[in-house]
Amino acid sequence: MAYSEKLIDHFNNPRNLGSLDKSDESVGTGIVGAPECGDVMKLQIKVEGDKIVDAKFKTFGCGSAIASSSLATEWVKGRTLDEAYALKNTEIVEELALPPVKIHCSVLAEEAIKSAIEDFQNKKNAAAAEG
């Protein structure tokens, strides 16, 4: 048994599974990965002020990829955008005790968080420019 108990728990009981309304202005969506590569993560955040009040994910990928994205949603909830943007993949590696060959899953989760935040900010900037 190589996967840690924490990882298996996230796989069996994924946190914050689901989707938020993509068109909602307070929602940022990040989709990273590719089907050809065997992993695609969709991570969404709902923002009030500069705080992430909700997060959801859906992931196509191995057990590590699913657990990494589940953990990522848990960690970004309640944080400010800056705090969430500063999260590092190595923290995920450590928390889930990812085996070396699975480190790319944590990298993808970090990218998904950043991508969701950037999407939210782009939306906000576009709205401000229009306004």
Added chain:
Amino acid sequence: MDCSKGHGGPRHLLTPEDPVRTSTSSSTETTVYLDNSSTTRCDPRVVEEMVPYFSQTYGNAHSRSHAFGWNAEKAVDEARERVAALINSKPSEIIFTSGGTEACNLAIFGVARMYAEKGKHIITTNVEHRSCMDPCRALEREGFEVTYLEVDTTGRITAEQVAEAIREDTILVSTIFGNNEVGSLMPAKEIGAVCKDKGVIYHLDACLGLDTETIDVDADGIDLLSMSSHKIYGPQGVGALYVRRRRPRVRLRAVNLGGGQERGFRHGTLNVPGIVGMGKAAELCMQTRDEEKTRLTALAKRMKDAFWGDLDHIYLNGHETERLPGLLNISFNYVEGESLMMGMNGVAVSSGSACTSATLEPSHVMRALGVGEDLVHTSIRFSLGRFTTEKDVDYAVEQCLASAHKLREMSPLYEMVKEGIDLSEIEWKHD
């Protein structure tokens, strides 16, 4: 698509020495074994015959001066007869090895080095097992020319392709019989006929299939045939190579050197208990192969019907009918293979997903069949065997369906497809 798995991450943590550790289930108790193409359970009847040869009737089969050696040799001779009978060869044409890999290596290197002066061209396919593919690649580096015939989308080549590829300097045609990943069967008999006609040596890698298919080396025109004991309910660590002695007499240059055993083709002390076990395994296969073929065909159909009756977007890889009856390789689109296995409790199967391989490289076999890389990641190989029951199949199906449904709920791809989005139109963000 560059699927570099190291993008931005701490690459240095990934070294070739790192063991690949991918757990397949949160349950430590695996109850249903559907990975018979990896290895089979040693039949208890085989074990029973082997046991005396460890510490009661022990001896070196090559010792000529005492009864210990003679008894060991007698046991090996009996096993040789049983193995020969399975493929309708003469006992003297069977060379025992340490397994299927060694048999394949000996066949390919042995012919290439013995007949190099006659020609340096070899014909094979692009879906071979590594134990044949890698020797061919090594020979290319030594100056041999290798033609890799391309299979069709069902995983087969035709005898016509072989006929067209044979040249003046072709010394060997080598093909797999039952494919270990997708189960497709090569038309060995037809290929054998072409090789006979053209006077080229034909090696068949029959490590899989001898428990259900009938091969007759004479009628089928096969000159070399590799066998593995542990794929046919015998012990691990033993195999055999059939080497034709008449019409034509095939000669081989040995790969390892030593004490002159096995007619000088394969040096080294014989694994007497293992060989005894392989002999018994061969005998059992010969007695049961026809009924096993029927039984496994029905069991696999039961499994297939259950999956197709419940899930959309699933595909059978390999040939629909010309296949090993117990092997089903299925792509469960939009669900990654490793996670699918993780979600199945107590079921041992294997996956074509790169995430379960040491190299993170998708299978060359699936690629050769033209299976899209997205689908390769979603494939699971179920291989049923002699000890698989209907109950086992039903349990595995139940577990797999539960896992697939759960993971599709989690899959952003399945969600997009349900929303009517064409996934091929999306520009995927990936470094």
